[in-house]
Amino acid sequence: MLTIENLHATVEGKEILKGIDLDVKAGEVHAIMGPNGSGKSTLSSVISGNEDYQITKGSLVFKGNDLVELDAEERAHLGVFLSFQYPVEIPGVTVTNFIKTAINANRKAKGLDDMPASELLKKIREKAQLLEIDSKFLSRSLNEGFSGGEKKRNEIFQMAMLEPALAILDETDSGLDIDALKIVANGVNKLKSKENAVIIITHYQRLLDYIVPDFVHVLFDGKIVKSGTKELAHELEAKGYDWIKELA
Amino acid sequence: MHSAPADVVKVFHFKKLSMAYTEEELKKELETKEYEYGFYTDIDSDTFPNGLNEEIIRKISEKKGEPEWMTEWRLKAYASWCKMIEPEWANVTYKKPDLQAISYYSAPKTKPKYNSLDEVDPELLKTFEKLGISLDEQKKLSGVAVDIVMDSVSVATTFKETLAEKGIIFCSITEAIKEHPELVKKYLGTVVPPRDNYYAGLNSAVFTDGSFCYIPKGVRCPMELSTYFRINQAGTGQFERTLVIADKGSYVSYLEGCTAPSRDENQLHAAVVELIALDDAEIKYSTVQNWFPGDKEGKGGVFNFVTKRGICHNRAKISWTQVETGSAVTWKYPSCILKGDDSIGEFYSIAVTNNYQQADTGTKMIHLGKNTRSTIISKGISAGKSQNSYRGLVQVGSRALNARNFSQCDSLLMGNACGAHTFPYIEAKNNSAQIEHEATTSKIGEDQIFYCNQRGIDTEKAIALIVNGFSKEVLNKLPMEFAVEAQKLLEISLEGSVG
Numbered sequence: 001m002l003t004i005e006n007l008h009a010t011v012e013g014k015e016i017l018k019g020i021d022l023d024v025k026a027g028e029v030h031a032i033m034g035p036n037g038s039g040k041s042t043l044s045s046v047i048s049g050n051e052d053y054q055i056t057k058g059s060l061v062f063k064g065n066d067l068v069e070l071d072a073e074e075r076a077h078l079g080v081f082l083s084f085q086y087p088v089e090i091p092g093v094t095v096t097n098f099i100k101t102a103i104n105a106n107r108k109a110k111g112l113d114d115m116p117a118s119e120l121l122k123k124i125r126e127k128a129q130l131l132e133i134d135s136k137f138l139s140r141s142l143n144e145g146f147s148g149g150e151k152k153r154n155e156i157f158q159m160a161m162l163e164p165a166l167a168i169l170d171e172t173d174s175g176l177d178i179d180a181l182k183i184v185a186n187g188v189n190k191l192k193s194k195e196n197a198v199i200i201i202t203h204y205q206r207l208l209d210y211i212v213p214d215f216v217h218v219l220f221d222g223k224i225v226k227s228g229t230k231e232l233a234h235e236l237e238a239k240g241y242d243w244i245k246e247l248a
Numbered sequence: 249m250h251s252a253p254a255d256v257v258k259v260f261h262f263k264k265l266s267m268a269y270t271e272e273e274l275k276k277e278l279e280t281k282e283y284e285y286g287f288y289t290d291i292d293s294d295t296f297p298n299g300l301n302e303e304i305i306r307k308i309s310e311k312k313g314e315p316e317w318m319t320e321w322r323l324k325a326y327a328s329w330c331k332m333i334e335p336e337w338a339n340v341t342y343k344k345p346d347l348q349a350i351s352y353y354s355a356p357k358t359k360p361k362y363n364s365l366d367e368v369d370p371e372l373l374k375t376f377e378k379l380g381i382s383l384d385e386q387k388k389l390s391g392v393a394v395d396i397v398m399d400s401v402s403v404a405t406t407f408k409e410t411l412a413e414k415g416i417i418f419c420s421i422t423e424a425i426k427e428h429p430e431l432v433k434k435y436l437g438t439v440v441p442p443r444d445n446y447y448a449g450l451n452s453a454v455f456t457d458g459s460f461c462y463i464p465k466g467v468r469c470p471m472e473l474s475t476y477f478r479i480n481q482a483g484t485g486q487f488e489r490t491l492v493i494a495d496k497g498s499y500v501s502y503l504e505g506c507t508a509p510s511r512d513e514n515q516l517h518a519a520v521v522e523l524i525a526l527d528d529a530e531i532k533y534s535t536v537q538n539w540f541p542g543d544k545e546g547k548g549g550v551f552n553f554v555t556k557r558g559i560c561h562n563r564a565k566i567s568w569t570q571v572e573t574g575s576a577v578t579w580k581y582p583s584c585i586l587k588g589d590d591s592i593g594e595f596y597s598i599a600v601t602n603n604y605q606q607a608d609t610g611t612k613m614i615h616l617g618k619n620t621r622s623t624i625i626s627k628g629i630s631a632g633k634s635q636n637s638y639r640g641l642v643q644v645g646s647r648a649l650n651a652r653n654f655s656q657c658d659s660l661l662m663g664n665a666c667g668a669h670t671f672p673y674i675e676a677k678n679n680s681a682q683i684e685h686e687a688t689t690s691k692i693g694e695d696q697i698f699y700c701n702q703r704g705i706d707t708e709k710a711i712a713l714i715v716n717g718f719s720k721e722v723l724n725k726l727p728m729e730f731a732v733e734a735q736k737l738l739e740i741s742l743e744g745s746v747g
Contacts, residue, residue, distance in 0.1 A: 048702050052694075076704035088699045092717025101713055102703035109704065141717070158703065 001026050001197050002047070002166055007058035009046045016042040018222035019058070024166070027194040031208055031233060032201045034219035035241040040201045041085060043219070044170045047199075048082040049075045063165065077109035079165030079196075083155040083172050090142040095154060096124065098142045099161050106162065127160040131187045148175025156184050160191055167191075168199045173207040185210030205233035220244050296353040302326065305453055308353050312422050312456065315429060322453050325442030329449030338608040339637040339669055342577045345516045345551060350486070352454045410470055417462040418473055421489050424460035431462055435493055439522040439557045439585070447518040447579075448555040451487045455520070458489035463498040463529075472727055474503040488519040494529035494564075503730060505536035505571075516551045517575075523558030523566055527588065530565040531558060534726055535582075536734050538741075539574035546604025546633075549576025556580065557612075560620075562588035568611065569596040569725045571734040573741040576605060581639065583612035586620035586648075593622040596722040598734075600741045601634030601666070610640035610671075615651035615681070624655040627719050630666035631742055637669040642683055644676040651681045659689045660718050662711070662742070690718075712739040 002024040009017040016039045024030050034040050046053045047060065049072030060067040067075055090098065104114045115123075128138065131153055143151050152172050159167050169188070173181055188198065188211050200211060208216075208230060216232040217224045218241075225247045226232065236244070296304060305326050309319040334344055411418055417428060425432050442452035459475050494500050517539065525531050533556075542549025552575035558566040568582040584593030595611035613622035622642065630636040636659065644651045659668035670687050692714050700710030715738050716723065723731045 050698055071706075072698060072701035073704050073706050076702055082702050084699065084702075088693065088696050090696060090699075090714055090717055092720040093713055098703075098713070101709065102700075102705055105706065105709060106704040162703070 001063060002199075003059070003061045004047075005059045007043075007046070007060060008056045009042060010054050010056055011042065011052055015056070016053075016222055017046065020219075020222070020224060022217065022224065024197050024199060026165075026197055028215065029192070029198045029200065029211060029213045031205075031213035031216045031230075032199060032219055032224075033203065033205070033216060033233060033236055035244075036203070038219045039222045040203075040219055041170055042222075044082055044085075044168045044199075044201055047075075047168060048072060048080055073105070074109075076164075077106055081159050081162055081164030081167045083152070083159060083167065083169045085171040085174070087143050087146075087151045087155055089144045089146075091144050093142050094139050095142055095157075096138045099124070099158055102158065103161060123161065127157055130160060130190060131157050132183050133157055149177060149180040152176055153180060153184060156187050160187060163191070164196065166197050166199070168201065169207075170201045171203065172200070173202055173204065181207065182210060205237045208233045218244055220247070296351050298351050299348045300326075300350075300352055300454065304352055308454060308456060311353060312425075314422075314425055317429075317433065318425055321437070321442075325437075325449055325452035326454075328443045329446070329453055332443075332446045332449055334446050338579050338639070339635065339671070340577050340579065340606040340608050342551060342606070347450070347516075350516070352487075353456065414467045414470070415464040416467065416469055417460065419460055421455070421458035421460045421491065424491070428460070428462070431493060432460070432491065435522070435524050436491060437522075439524060439559045440520050440555050445555060447553040448520050451489060451518050451520045451555070455487040455489035457487070458491070458519075459504075460490075461492045461500065461502065463494045463500045465495045466497040467495075468498065469500040472501045472503055486517055488517075490519070490521040491524075492522070492531060492533070493524045494526060494531050496526045497528040498526075499530045501532040501534070501727065503534045503536075503727065505534075505538070515549075516553070518553045519555075521554070521556040521582075523556075525558060525560045525564035525566050525591075527562045527564060529561070530567075532567045533558070533569070533582075534730060535568075535570040535572075536726075536730060536737065537570070537572050537574055538737060540576075541574050541603065541605050541741075542576040544603050546576070549605070551575065551577045552580060553577075554580040556582035557585065558583070558593075559585045560588055560591035560593060560617075562617070563590045564588055565592040565594070567594040567596070567725070569722065570609075571598045571600075571722070571726070571737065572607065572609060573600045573737055575607070578605075578607040578609055580607075580609045581611055583614070584622065585614045585616065586622065586651075587616045588620075589617040590619045591617055592620070595622075595624045595626070595640075596725045597625070598627045598629070598719045598722045598738070599636055599638075600629045600738060601631070601636045602741055603632040603634060605632075605634040607635070608637045608639055610638045612641040612643070613653060615642075615644045615648040615653070618647070618649040618651075620648055620651050622651075622653045624653070624657075625721055626655075626657045627722055628657070628659045628668050629662070629715060629718065629738075629742070630659065630668050631662035633665045635667045635669070637671060639671040639673075641673040641675070642685075643674075644678050644681040644683070646677040648678050649680050651676075651678065651683075653681075653683045655683075655685045657685075657687045658718065659687075660715065661689065661691045708739070708743060711742055715739070715742060 004020050004022040007017055007020040008015060020043065032040055042053060046055060055068055062078060062080060065078055100120060107115060133153060152175055172184060176184060185207060200207060200213060213230050216228050216230060218226040225244060296307065302323060305322050306319060309322055437452060440448050442449050461473055463469050492502055523531050523533060539550035539552055560566050566584050570582060572578055582595060586593050593613050599607045599609050601607050610626060611624055624640055626638045628636040628638055638657045640655060642653045642655065655672065657670050661668055668689055672685055674683055676683060692711060696714055697707055697710045700713060716735055723734060726734055
């Protein structure tokens with residue numbers, strides 16, 4: 001599904017990613033772990049098409065499409081979804097209105113008409129229930145005055161609505177208390193299928209207790225220095241990241 | 249019906265309250281609009297020489313078949329205008345129009361006729377498309393001959409009958425001067441006197457178009473009265489005069505404006521609108537205006553120097569809502585004089601400027617009566633190299649016990665070459681007054697746009713979404729079908745402003 005080869009990327013002229021290789025197949029869950037500043041969030045920004053980051057070398061292929069050539073919205077239309085570490089506020093635009101706009105923009109890209117209102121409302125109700133979201137929440141302005149946990153839950157709600165092929169969860173666990181974490185993880189697990197894939201970017205292995213990864217990669221100084229299975233996450237939790245630095 | 253007479257100055261049409269805006273309704277509305285049912289002003293097809301003097305004013309009055317008192321009124325206005333000078337305090341710069349180079353009376357232009365849409369200005373067609381106007385309608389609007397079965401006569405007649413039954417008068421100002429002189433005489437110039445300001449003075453002397461509306465005591469006008477067009481029918485008057493009188497305990501909602509960018513040869517537009525809300529009356533006045541703003545380099549464009557003001561008697565309420573996206577230079581302050589006790593004034597505004605547009609707009613809330621309340625919500629959106637200023641005055645007179653005002657002025661900036669300015673003036677002469685002023689300035693962030701992009705929403709649509717969210721409080725005040733149109737207009741006005 002997603003093949004990354006020798007990916008180098010810079011921000012403001014500074015090289016952050018220094019040769020990443022990663023292969024994600026449909027049905028897989030990958031966790032990318034690493035200390036602060038190792039390039040985890042940069043990787044998610046680069047995959048999703050944030051123009052603040054420049055790809056200087058390497059390739060990024062998603063379902064046979066060269067992502068480097070595509071704008072962020074075109075990548076989204078192909079099914080790339082990023083759950084933001086810091087979701088932005090859009091005052092005056094309700095959660096419902098935003099998701100409606102997003103869904104219809106994606107449908108339009110596929111040559112489909114707008115989703116009928118009744119179908120949309122049904123889907124919203126269904127997904128809100130899955131994530132234990134109150135209906136009042138849906139008529140609030142997007143992320144405005146949301147708590148950290150509400151913001152993250154709203155990201156996963158959007159993911160549930162958009163049903164992407166590839167979901168990148170960037171530090172989705174930060175700011176979540178244990179109950180919210182369970183709800184979010186439960187939601188992600190229910191949305192998982194053989195057709196889609198998830199990349200979890202996290203500092204801690206806490207979330208991985210609930211969403212069990214098939215592969216764990218350790219990122220350090222812009223490179224994947226070690227890959228393994230979920231045991232690697234436990235090892236990191238126990239030993240910290242210091243020993244990783246010696247691998248680099 | 250396409251051979252509509254060249255002397256059609258303005259055709260009025262009506263809308264039922266909160267009508268669902270279906271294609272079918274739209275068709276009806278358009279038929280109604282084009283059909284001869286409208287109120288016409290007959291004018292000869294000659295044009296006066298350029299320049300302004302007493303003789304020209306006498307001739308205007310004569311052409312319009314006005315009574316002597318009206319001629320005198322105009323001359324008096326002219327005399328006082330001659331002693332006035334053009335104001336320079338607004339935060340705008342422009343080359344002053346040469347008022348002696350204008351012809352103050354000319355036959356309205358005949359709409360050009362086309363055989364197919366291919367001959368029509370592609371820019372205009374693009375705008376229509378974005379507004380979601382159907383092909384047939386596009387043809388009609390741009391003057392391409394098309395046959396439409398006329399089945400709406402009864403609709404129009406019903407509207408007219410409904411209004412007449414209730415004693416509502418809705419006609420052109422010219423007709424009102426002839427048919428209802430007692431009302432015009434009593435109220436014209438009472439809220440905006442000819443001496444009020446330079447452009448109001450000029451308007452008073454030379455106005456030739458405009459509308460008049462009277463709602464009798466205790467009558468709730470059953471439909472929105474509208475002089476709203478998607479495109480100018482026959483060239484809009486340079487100096488329009490509108491007078492709305494809501495008698496005791498009555499209610500009216502009035503819409504005016506034009507959505508399609510009005511490419512008008514007249515550079516200067518100086519309208520005057522006067523609203524009179526007698527005891528317990530309520531007037532809602534909504535405007536969506538999109539005069540030609542000039543091109544991307546700032547060439548051309550309309551100067552819109554308007555005086556709009558209403559007076560509230562006891563327990564009366566006036567609510568101004570405006571969406572201003574057009575004009576090269578705008579100078580406009582719809583105001584309320586809260587003369588009566590317990591009266592209410594409201595001002596809800598969205599002003600958008602792009603490219604080289606300049607807008608200096610806001611309101612005046614003059615609290616004179618006891619327990620008067622006013623609310624000001626102003627949303628300024630600046631893009632390109634434009635300058636957008638809010639200028640507002642909240643004045644509390646010495647006898648205005650317990651006056652209350654709440655003002656909120658929000659500015660949204662797009663890019664880094666535009667400007668947003670706020671000039672709030674507060675004059676309180678009664679220490680029981682409560683005045684609140686809130687102001688914010690924000691920028692559309694790259695991060696907001698990226699967030700939308702990541703969800704599959706392109707940048708144009710993302711901006712529209714953010715702008716609509718920002719303007720929501722004001723858009724919500726507009727009648728529904730008007731709000732939808734205004735929303736689309738905001739999108740169009742800001743196209744290409746980021747990226």
